[in-house]
């Protein structure tokens with residue numbers, strides 16, 4: 001007997017899971033077979049509804065078949081798992097987006113991968129035996145298959161609670177949490193399925209449903225919200241450990257079984273997802289960042305070993321004391337760049353104007369994420385995959401979003417005059433250039449008058465961050481505009497801070513770069529001093545990069561060739577971030593400081609030094625870190 005039966009019966013596309021001996025755990029073959037059926041039935045006039053059910057009374061589907069993932073992962077083959085998860089998530093997305101009703105009957109266990117096929121349809125039916133859970137943290141994963149969408153949408157902090165404890169929901173809890181819709185006694189299910197097959201119409205299901213009794217988890221929402229409102233695993237554990245109550249003890253016991261890294265990432269993922277811009281695409285993308293790394297860097301293989309291979313139930317988790325550093329969480333949830341999840345058919349049309357050192361790699365990352373990008377630059381050829389436009393206007397025509405990445409405010413204003421009239425009402429303009437606050441506000445007002453949303457979103461992270469998709473965006477604009485831009489920030493960067501209204505992003509940027517200019521000068525002059533004191537540059541780096549003099553200029557973008565991570569210093573100071581752009585930014589901060597009467601002596605001195613360097617000392621066209629050879633060649637007078 002096959003593990004799955006796929007057929008058309010009457011008006012219904014029918015899928016029955018037939019692996020009751022394995023609690024209907026889903027294999028890769030079952031996943032691809034279901035996807036083929038959904039593809040075939042999408043436009044099939046004979047299919048009005050899709051109906052999922054499963055054999056046996058113990059489980060609808062207890063999850064994905066993880067034994068094979070373990071075997072390949074232990075052999076060092078991480079690509080098999082990555083493909084498995086990417087294909088599974090694409091199926092979850094197809095079920096969620098399916099244009100016809102999808103009904104699932106969820107008896108017994110519906111967990112993990114079972115949620116992915118059973119809980120994204122339009123009519124999710126539960127009964128008295130139903131137990132739904134997202135137990136991934138127990139095997140070193142994080143709630144996936146789109147489950148993080150439901151967790152982020154669940155009332156209060158129930159999502160954090162369910163994700164980190166793996167607690168099982170009965171029918172009442174599942175409906176309360178948004179994992180199910182209808183409670184119908186299981187004795188009625190086969191008659192209802194026969195009716196669905198005969199009519200193709202699920203409306204009779206509502207008539208058969210009754211409200212379930214409140215579940216045991218939903219009645220504890222006061223405790224859940226109180227303990228799980230923190231922004232990190234550490235916060236949650238601290239409040240739980242600080243209380244002597246049955247709830248705290250039981251919850252700590254449940255969490256004690258699970259991977260701390262997985263739990264910390266679950267809380268961070270839900271914090272990032274929750275909000276008006278939440279979509280299933282965004283949830284799956286974030287989940288995949290974790291799962292794609294779970295074998296190599298997470299606790300997944302150890303979790304499987306302990307659960308189903310050695311069955312000792314004693315996994316040796318990383319960060320077993322629960323103290324998971326924020327960097328470990330960020331590493332698991334960083335964008336995947338070209339490996340990012342591709343769901344297909346969800347891309348936006350994006351116009352991109354300004355494809356220089358920063359713009360080109362940013363546009364390339366948008367293409368890799370599945371968007372259709374049309375670019376224009378007066379000098380540069382668009383990177384591979386970006387369509388070429390003959391003008392900025394042409395790049396903007398028909399675009400959902402236009403992004404600009406240009407040298408200065410005057411050029412931005414001129415480009416805005418071209419693109420705004422070409423953009424449709426309701427579309428969004430995102431300017432990522434570093435420009436003066438006045439230009440940012442003027443362009444925002446012009447966009448607003450044309451019914452276009454606008455965000456000023458300058459970046460930090462340099463060309464390395466642009467290429468790796470790890471930029472930080474500092475954004476100004478209203479909440480609706482930020483929500484539109486945020487999914488793209490997620491692709492091009494790893495953090496986006498909504499700083500306030502129009503111009504607030506630029507304000508944050510010029511303050512940041514005033515610090516950067518001053519620290520780069522301080523770092524360069526310290527290296528030049530070290531040279532004259534006979535201190536080796538490498539030794540100086542080894543000390544400062546781990547002492548109180550450390551900074552981004554020293555640790556990440558070291559101005560001394562051959563020292564620290566690769567930087568423009570290793571490429572004969574070819575920019576990177578050109579000295580004249582730093583001069584521009586320092587000018588912007590001094591201009592702003594004058595306007596608001598702020599005392600900024602370090603910023604003023606940094607401006608003077610970069611001006612001399614660029615205008616009189618051949619610094620133009622060199623990286624801003626080329627201040628080091630400048631200082632090294634000088635004496636005190």
Ligand code: NAD
Nearest residue numbers: 354355356357358377378379406407433434462463576577
């Ligand atoms: P860049 O000079 O390499 O790129 C700017 C691009 O804009 C060029 O390719 C240029 O041909 C194009 N351009 C100029 N006028 C145009 C017009 N009218 N229409 C179309 N294209 C036009 O500069 P970059 O390093 O990519 O920086 C871009 C922006 O990002 C700047 O505002 C800079 O301050 C900021 N920034 C740069 C870095 C960095 O490390 N390079 C870091 C953070 C922020």
